Amino acid sequence: MKKILLGLLFLVTFGGLMGCAAQVETQVSEIASESPQVTTEITTEPETEPETEPETELETEPPVDYKTIKPNESGEIMIVMYHNLSERNSEYARTVESFKSDLQRLYDMGFTTIPMSAFINGSYDVPAGRTPVVLTFDDGHRTNFNYLEKEGEIEVDPNCVVAILDDFYERNPEFGRSAVFYLNAGNPFGQPEYIEEKLQYLYDNGYEIGNHAYDHEDLSVLNAEGIQKALGRNVQHFNQINSQLQMASLALPYGKAPSSDLLRQYVVEGDYETAAYHNEIVLKVGWKPTRPIYSSGFDPSRVHRVQSGDGDMQLTWWLNQYEKTPEKRFISDGLANRVSVPNAFSESINMDKLGELELFLYDPES
Numbered sequence: 001m002k003k004i005l006l007g008l009l010f011l012v013t014f015g016g017l018m019g020c021a022a023q024v025e026t027q028v029s030e031i032a033s034e035s036p037q038v039t040t041e042i043t044t045e046p047e048t049e050p051e052t053e054p055e056t057e058l059e060t061e062p063p064v065d066y067k068t069i070k071p072n073e074s075g076e077i078m079i080v081m082y083h084n085l086s087e088r089n090s091e092y093a094r095t096v097e098s099f100k101s102d103l104q105r106l107y108d109m110g111f112t113t114i115p116m117s118a119f120i121n122g123s124y125d126v127p128a129g130r131t132p133v134v135l136t137f138d139d140g141h142r143t144n145f146n147y148l149e150k151e152g153e154i155e156v157d158p159n160c161v162v163a164i165l166d167d168f169y170e171r172n173p174e175f176g177r178s179a180v181f182y183l184n185a186g187n188p189f190g191q192p193e194y195i196e197e198k199l200q201y202l203y204d205n206g207y208e209i210g211n212h213a214y215d216h217e218d219l220s221v222l223n224a225e226g227i228q229k230a231l232g233r234n235v236q237h238f239n240q241i242n243s244q245l246q247m248a249s250l251a252l253p254y255g256k257a258p259s260s261d262l263l264r265q266y267v268v269e270g271d272y273e274t275a276a277y278h279n280e281i282v283l284k285v286g287w288k289p290t291r292p293i294y295s296s297g298f299d300p301s302r303v304h305r306v307q308s309g310d311g312d313m314q315l316t317w318w319l320n321q322y323e324k325t326p327e328k329r330f331i332s333d334g335l336a337n338r339v340s341v342p343n344a345f346s347e348s349i350n351m352d353k354l355g356e357l358e359l360f361l362y363d364p365e366s
């Protein structure tokens with residue numbers, strides 16, 4: 001008790017000197033809640049102080065409530081893998097209703113979508129306290145992006161993925177508006193007559209495309225030339241339709257990659273005719289969340305995804321886990337250029353990968 005009082009007196013005196021009424025109030029009320037005897041005596045005093053804070057202090061104080069939010073920007077991030085929307089839920093399909101309820105649950109649990117490009121450059125810029133999530137859709141199914149023709153006009157099918165995401169974002173801007181579609185050259189989105197409009201729509205509205213090989217080739221059975229043809233030819237094909245959309249990541253067809261390191265390098269980068277490609281991230285058909293790109297031991301050529309669905313190790317399962325252990329998630333500090341990490345996890349950060357980002361270590365208990 002004596003210790004607490006001494007501490008409180010110091011805080012009040014110090015706070016008075018600094019004219020820092022707001023800061024003292026916060027600290028005092030937290031301590032006072034543990035020692036009701038001193039509540040009146042202490043909390044009344046700071047209120048008599050003017051409600052002003054020196055400008056310099058505002059600039060140096062991070063606008064982050066570390067005690068409440070407990071940001072952990074070394075925590076887990078899910079890259080969710082979807083394929084088709086269908087009448088029934090199955091291993092690679094989700095009904096419209098289930099997809100909508102996935103989005104709602106993610107949103108309600110504090111997730112915000114980020115583009116794959118943001119994941120790649122380590123800019124997990126979501127509101128404080130929220131968790132970034134990347135949504136991916138493989139194979140370019142028509143249910144991902146479908147146009148309806150009505151009286152000579154075209155409109156986006158309200159039950160396709162793009163329309164559902166647009167609508168969800170409009171009603172919940174904090175969810176963000178991002179997804180990446182992993183496409184093959186064959187017949188992406190099933191309506192060849194509209195492919196130019198669709199790709200332009202994706203670009204104009206912040207969506208992304210990624211490489212899924214020209215003809216969905218199994219890259220594990222190809223030689224160096226074959227891998228470069230499958231990947232470079234796909235890039236070349238989409239560049240010819242829309243040169244603004246860049247393929248900076250790859251979802252491995254069938255989740256399969258060559259086993260030899262020599263051939264794996266062609267999965268990451270290579271050339272084919274006029275097209276060069278560099279996949280900053282190579283995605284597997286995974287079963288678990290990943291970590292930020294600046295994490296120790298992060299291998300961008302083997303990144304796990306969480307498959308959508310209600311089975312073991314699928315999205316619903318992982319969300320159930322996070323309800324029990326929310327501290328495992330990446331929790332944002334809300335600051336784009338700072339990576340806030342509790343002291344205990346300092347070794348999970350690879351300093352060489354931080355680039356321009358500032359590492360801020362803190363003790364969540366003090």
Ligand SMILES: [Zn+2]
Nearest residue numbers: 138139253254
């Ligand atoms: Zn596929």
